[in-house]
Amino acid sequence: MSSNLDGALFRQPGVDVQRLQEIGGALDDDSIKIRGFGARRITLAVDGRILNTPGTAGGYFIDWTTIPLTNIEKIYIIKGVSDPRYGNTLGGVINLITKKPSDKPVFESQAMKARYDTDKLSFFHSWKPSNFEYSRRKKL
Known part of the structure; x- marks a missing residue:
């Protein structure tokens, strides 16, 4: 994967x-x-x-x-x-x-470490509380 x-x-x-x-x-x-x-x-x-x-x-x-x-x-x-x-x-x-947001909040985080200071950290959050829905991904 x-x-x-x-x-x-x-x-x-x-x-x-x-x-x-x-x-x-x-x-x-x-x-x-x-x-x-x-x-x-x-x-x-x-x-x-x-x-x-x-x-x-x-x-x-x-x-x-x-x-x-x-x-x-x-x-x-x-x-x-x-x-x-x-x-x-x-x-x-x-x-x-x-992916379409669900009525339950979803939060995922991912961290990767490699040589030559190529570290990666990312967060993902999505939610559909009513008619409003959003998805947000942030990379650091």
């Missing part, structure tokens, strides 16, 4: 994930490819809302390792040219469907 998006996509057919150690020390926009197309031709969406702008200079970079799975219920992968609502995408679409 992975704690971030690139780990969850690692064993999906048609999706090629390269770890930072494999591609060098710098972050690379092509660390995830769908059918051979890198991040410039992949659309990332959360609940159908597009987060990046594929096909434009500067609007395509996604640091896949920073997208946590704490609040993700499902991951839909559409390979190839998709329907028009996702815009200009040749590689495909990754649509993250978030």
